[in-house]
Amino acid sequence: MPPALHGPTGRPHRKRLSPDERRHQLLAIGVDRLTTQPLEAISVEDIAAAAGVSPGLVFHYFGTRQGLHLAIVRTARDAMLAATQPDPALPARERLRDVLARFVTFVQQHDATFHSVVRGAASGDPRVRETVQHARDVLTEHTTAVVVDLGAQRTPLVDVAVRAWISLAEQALVDAATDTAIPSAELVAFLERSALAVVAAAAPTTTTPDTPRGPDAV
Amino acid sequence: MPPALHGPTGRPHRKRLSPDERRHQLLAIGVDRLTTQPLEAISVEDIAAAAGVSPGLVFHYFGTRQGLHLAIVRTARDAMLAATQPDPALPARERLRDVLARFVTFVQQHDATFHSVVRGAASGDPRVRETVQHARDVLTEHTTAVVVDLGAQRTPLVDVAVRAWISLAEQALVDAATDTAIPSAELVAFLERSALAVVAAAAPTTTTPDTPRGPDAV
DNA sequence: CCCGTTACTGACGGTGCGTCAACAGGTAGT
DNA sequence: ACTACCTGTTGACGCACCGTCAGTAACGGG
Incomplete structure (x- = not known):
């Protein structure tokens, strides 16, 4: 420039x-x-x-x-959302993995921008928080659509769980996306598995076929 | 005053x-x-x-x-850590639940303070970030001790997973601790289950006795 | 070439950060 | 009690940055 x-x-x-x-x-x-x-x-x-x-x-x-x-944070946010738009043609599971893979790539290439957006979530200015929250809402919506497609029921706790998982993903990306000790594929696989596992932990009565629960719920 | x-x-x-x-x-x-x-x-x-x-x-x-x-954020942080000190006399699983239950109570009573500490993690000042990061490190250590006691192996990815789960817990607490639609006990139970599930997602080869995994691992 | 629109400036007031020499409240020695 | 020292505390100062506004000059159209 x-x-x-x-x-x-x-x-x-x-x-x-x-x-x-x-x-x-x-x-x-x-x-x-x-x-x-x-x-x-x-x-x-x-x-x-x-x-x-x-x-x-x-x-x-x-x-x-x-x-x-x-205006600055909105610009950065929009770049991030544009890079992680899900492909509606893919089936649920593939769609999740595809978005996560592109997300990891985006953070690897624009980690400073990603950091700033994530950190904006804690800004003192409510409008900035709202802007970042919107990005999270979009990601939450994508993720919820996936888990619903996979047979989960929506409950208040499941909504909390999905939002919380977004935070988990953010933290994992900040930690590990640029860490050469953890291959990208492994990170993507972990995020994918953790998403399903967290939702299963929030919806113990769901009828998903492959998450057997022991009688340890409170 | x-x-x-x-x-x-x-x-x-x-x-x-x-x-x-x-x-x-x-x-x-x-x-x-x-x-x-x-x-x-x-x-x-x-x-x-x-x-x-x-x-x-x-x-x-x-x-x-x-x-x-x-100095302010350190004071607030120390109050939080003091309220969530694990009881070493308890066995791993009980210890986890006990800490989580007290954490939920703390956030319910001091949610503004908790918000400020969590948000401090994204502060512009590196020293403030470091201070909050220290709190997360302590919580991460407690959690890691629990999952190791339960038979998990420590790998780089497991470390990432535990830190990321801390973020998940923070977000869930911010969302739901003061939400009357979700009983505290249910929240605690979700956090407990999600911790084990996330670690299992990061260490698919572990031999933990009570976290049966379906053949859904990648 | 001129004229109007408007992108742009520059000077100003206000607030909050940070520094420093000087002041004054407490206390110990006599 | 008087005094002298120590130090907690002040108040005035310089500076950077926010935000405003009347005025100026660069472009486009006639």
């Missing part, structure tokens, strides 16, 4: 872009910054300086610092 | 406390603030005003804003 649209520390050259172009440029800089620093550390003035514009312009486009952060 | 150590908006009265007392007081205010606002929203000046002292004094005790945050 060129440092700016004018000579390096030379004269401003004052280029006038269309709103879409400018917005896109600022967002691209923001997502790039996300690979080296957390969301909260991104300042309006830093983005403005990197784009060669005044801070005021950034406020013109995003309103507030939080507005900027929100 | 008295608003301060002087008359309400009256004259400062300038009480001189011992460093321990003052530090403790500031920390107590900080942990209390944590129940209504996220860590990053806690400002030095707010704490100072609540204690009836100058902002400079807070810097004297904690150095920086981050130092204050770190």
Whole structure:
């Protein structure tokens, strides 16, 4: 990326872009910054300086610092969701494995972005949390569709279990996706098995054929 | 809590406390603030005003804003760990259930504190992350001890699985501990079963006696 | 070439972080 | 009690960043 649209520390050259172009440029800089620093550390003035514009312009486009952060995290989130869209043509089990495999690949290639999105879930700004939560909701929906296709019943506890499993998957990906000691295929297989096992643990009365339960429930 | 150590908006009265007392007081205010606002929203000046002292004094005790945050989150974390110390006298399975039951109770009673600690895991400050990670490490150790006692082998993937299960448990607690639609006992039972199931999913070759696996492993 | 639209600037006020020399409350020695 | 020391504590300062707004200049159309 060129440092700016004018000579390096030379004269401003004052280029006038269309709103879409400018917005896109600022967002691209923001997502790039996300690979080296957390969301909260991104300042309006830093983005403005990197784009060669005044801070005021950034406020013109995003309103507030939080507005900027929100737009940045949304961009990163959408990239993640686009990369992990399930293939509706596949049967349930294959679909799950396919999504998990692509997810592992995505995290391996964009681990900094993934980290930032996951960490955004704990942001102080409710709107940022909501944005990340939306990503989780989408993933939860995909996963729930799979387990329902496999014969599980939906209960409140099963919903909790699926959401909780998403967290498990996030943590496992953060831990192991870039860890060479664990092959990707093994990680994918573990995630696949754990998803089914966790749902089975939440729905002990389900009639799935291959999860026999002992009489140890409370 | 008295608003301060002087008359309400009256004259400062300038009480001189011992460093321990003052530090403790500031920390107590900080942990209390944590129940209504996220860590990053806690400002030095707010704490100072609540204690009836100058902002400079807070810097004297904690150095920086981050130092204050770190001390606050450490205090909250220690309270959580203290409440969930396993009872070494119990056998593995009972020990797991006992810890989980007390964990659910703790979250029900201090959900705001728990939220803040969990969210601290995604803080921008590495030291805060490290602090929360330490709590997870302790919980991971307890859990690993249980599953090893139950006959599981330790492999890199099992370690990943246990850490990931901690995230699952955190998420399930955040979701469901204060949800009246799901009885505590059921939640505890789910967490217990899911722990064993996730470890089994990570170590398909283990010889655990009471976790029968169907031929669904990949 | 000029004129209007609007992307963009620059100067300003406010808030919170962090520093430092100086001040004052407590206490020990006489 | 008086004094002198130690140290908990202050208040004023510099700085970075957020957010606002009236004004300016770059592009497109006539």
